[in-house]
Amino acid sequence: MSAISSRQRRTFLESVRLRAQPLLKKTWEVVSAVSVRVKILGMMLGLVLLLGAGVTWQVRNSLTSAFYAQLENESITTARDLAARAADPILINDLVGLQRLLLETQENNPDVRYAFIVDKDGQVLAHTFGSGFPLALLRHNQAAPGEHHRMVVLETESGLVWDTAVPVFEGRAGTVRIGISDARLRATIHALTLQLILMVVLVSTLGVLVAVFLTFVLTRPINDLVQATRRVAQGDFSPRVPRWADDEIGDLAEAFNAMTAELARADEIRREREQLRRQLLEKVIATQEDERRRIARELHDSTSQNLTSLMVGLKHLETLCDNPRVRLSAEELRGVTARTLEEVHEISARLRPRLLDDLGLAAALERLAHEWQARHKIPLDLLIHIGEERLPVEIETAIYRIVQESLTNVARHAGARSVSVLVERRGGDVIALIEDDGCGFDPAQSPGERRLGLAGMRERAELLGGQLTVESQPGRGTSIHVQIPIRNP
Numbered sequence: 001m002s003a004i005s006s007r008q009r010r011t012f013l014e015s016v017r018l019r020a021q022p023l024l025k026k027t028w029e030v031v032s033a034v035s036v037r038v039k040i041l042g043m044m045l046g047l048v049l050l051l052g053a054g055v056t057w058q059v060r061n062s063l064t065s066a067f068y069a070q071l072e073n074e075s076i077t078t079a080r081d082l083a084a085r086a087a088d089p090i091l092i093n094d095l096v097g098l099q100r101l102l103l104e105t106q107e108n109n110p111d112v113r114y115a116f117i118v119d120k121d122g123q124v125l126a127h128t129f130g131s132g133f134p135l136a137l138l139r140h141n142q143a144a145p146g147e148h149h150r151m152v153v154l155e156t157e158s159g160l161v162w163d164t165a166v167p168v169f170e171g172r173a174g175t176v177r178i179g180i181s182d183a184r185l186r187a188t189i190h191a192l193t194l195q196l197i198l199m200v201v202l203v204s205t206l207g208v209l210v211a212v213f214l215t216f217v218l219t220r221p222i223n224d225l226v227q228a229t230r231r232v233a234q235g236d237f238s239p240r241v242p243r244w245a246d247d248e249i250g251d252l253a254e255a256f257n258a259m260t261a262e263l264a265r266a267d268e269i270r271r272e273r274e275q276l277r278r279q280l281l282e283k284v285i286a287t288q289e290d291e292r293r294r295i296a297r298e299l300h301d302s303t304s305q306n307l308t309s310l311m312v313g314l315k316h317l318e319t320l321c322d323n324p325r326v327r328l329s330a331e332e333l334r335g336v337t338a339r340t341l342e343e344v345h346e347i348s349a350r351l352r353p354r355l356l357d358d359l360g361l362a363a364a365l366e367r368l369a370h371e372w373q374a375r376h377k378i379p380l381d382l383l384i385h386i387g388e389e390r391l392p393v394e395i396e397t398a399i400y401r402i403v404q405e406s407l408t409n410v411a412r413h414a415g416a417r418s419v420s421v422l423v424e425r426r427g428g429d430v431i432a433l434i435e436d437d438g439c440g441f442d443p444a445q446s447p448g449e450r451r452l453g454l455a456g457m458r459e460r461a462e463l464l465g466g467q468l469t470v471e472s473q474p475g476r477g478t479s480i481h482v483q484i485p486i487r488n489p
């Protein structure tokens with residue numbers, strides 16, 4: 001039995017929880033969505049209204065029950081007093097005197113709604129109703145002859161009436177009836193309630209004004225903090241917020257200011273480091289290019305000359321020597337020297353194409369494309385629209401190296417069937433676009449520390465204030481887009 005009831009209780013509690021949960025969630029959603037200002041205003045107003053309503057209700061209830069007890073008492077004492085005073089006029093059958101007594105009683109007590117006297121047979125001897133006596137009233141309250149009094153509460157159209165019947169001479173001389181109305185007390189309670197409501201409205205208005213001031217004092221520093229935080233989020237570490245008061249929010253403002261100062265310092269250090277890194281990188285790239293240029297020149301001017309001399313010497317040896325075996329060896333050696341010379345030329349051109357220095361980017365790229373196609377047997381579509389005017393040398397070098405590394409990557413990784421390279425001036429920028437239809441890759445994946453090609457390309461572009469974007473997906477080819485602004489045309 002008890003197991004069933006505890007299970008039922010659990011089921012009931014569970015169903016209450018299930019029903020209350022969405023309601024609580026919804027309430028929380030509404031409460032959390034409004035601003036602090038509205039929350040404080042709502043709290044203040046809600047509390048004042050709740051308190052006002054509670055006090056009004058309590059006062060009304062207490063007053064009503066106290067007044068009703070008083071009316072009951074008044075009804076009995078007035079009826080008994082009237083009965084005592086009415087005994088003599090009834091006995092001498094002084095109807096005029098009875099009437100006067102009733103009217104006097106009514107005049108003296110404004111709560112008396114009516115009063116009347118009936119004889120022992122139930123005949124009305126005198127009453128205060130003026131023209132017509134409501135006969136039905138006789139039935140509503142009748143005191144038995146021996147009774148001290150009998151009181152009933154009648155509900156009428158104009159309110160409650162405490163009707164008391166008191167027998168005169170134990171009923172032998174008749175009965176006095178009196179009706180005490182609650183109209184006056186109701187009006188008093190009504191007026192009091194109105195005053196209380198007025199007071200609540202006044203206090204609420206005052207409460208709202210105080211709440212508005214409080215929320216202003218509270219939310220102003222918070223709003224300042226929010227705005228400052230937004231600026232910090234955008235990378236501006238300069239905002240400082242004033243310390244409005246010596247409280248927790250003031251402490252928060254101070255902590256915020258300390259944090260932004262620290263962030264500004266850290267940002268300054270970061271900028272300095274970045275600047276240093278850029279300068280170092282620029283130097284490294286420039287030194288690398290110079291070194292390549294120097295080695296290329298060395299190879300061309302010295303090694304190539306020596307190899308050419310060697311070839312001329314071997315040729316001469318061939319003509320001078322009659323021994324066919326020596327001549328054959330000299331011829332073979334001349335072939336090896338010629339191939340070496342060719343390779344030295346190639347290495348020298350790859351290190352630093354003279355064309356780039358002498359004739360500019362277009363010529364160097366055409367040569368690069370031509371040699372790349374010949375070496376890798378992949379069709380390459382090259383389009384160059386950079387006009388006659390030469391670009392700044394660092395931009396020419398950067399674009400050349402980026403295209404060169406991109407083509408190397410295509411040859412090494414892409415397995416492409418065709419490649420296209422576009423280089424053009426667009427507005428104040430140079431644009432390079434290298435696209436292949438190869439296997440593609442996921443550029444979001446870290447390429448690893450030893451893979452420097454793409455990172456180097458990006459660094460070169462960014463050092464000149466430009467940017468490089470790689471678009472690629474496995475199986476969808478790769479396209480590399482470079483844009484570099486021409487600052488000193």
Ligand SMILES: Nc1ncnc2c1ncn2[C@@H]1O[C@H](COP(=O)(O)OP(=O)(O)OP(=O)(O)O)[C@@H](O)[C@H]1O
Nearest residue numbers: 409410413414440441447450451452453454455478
């Ligand atoms: N055109 C391409 N097609 C397919 N994959 C590519 C292409 N270009 C680059 N990748 C991928 O991106 C990776 C990184 O390229 P990156 O040029 O940085 O390094 P790497 O070529 O491997 O080495 P290196 O440092 O010698 O250039 C490559 O290993 C390759 O997987």
Ligand SMILES: [Mg+2]
Nearest residue numbers: 408409453454
């Ligand atoms: Mg590479």
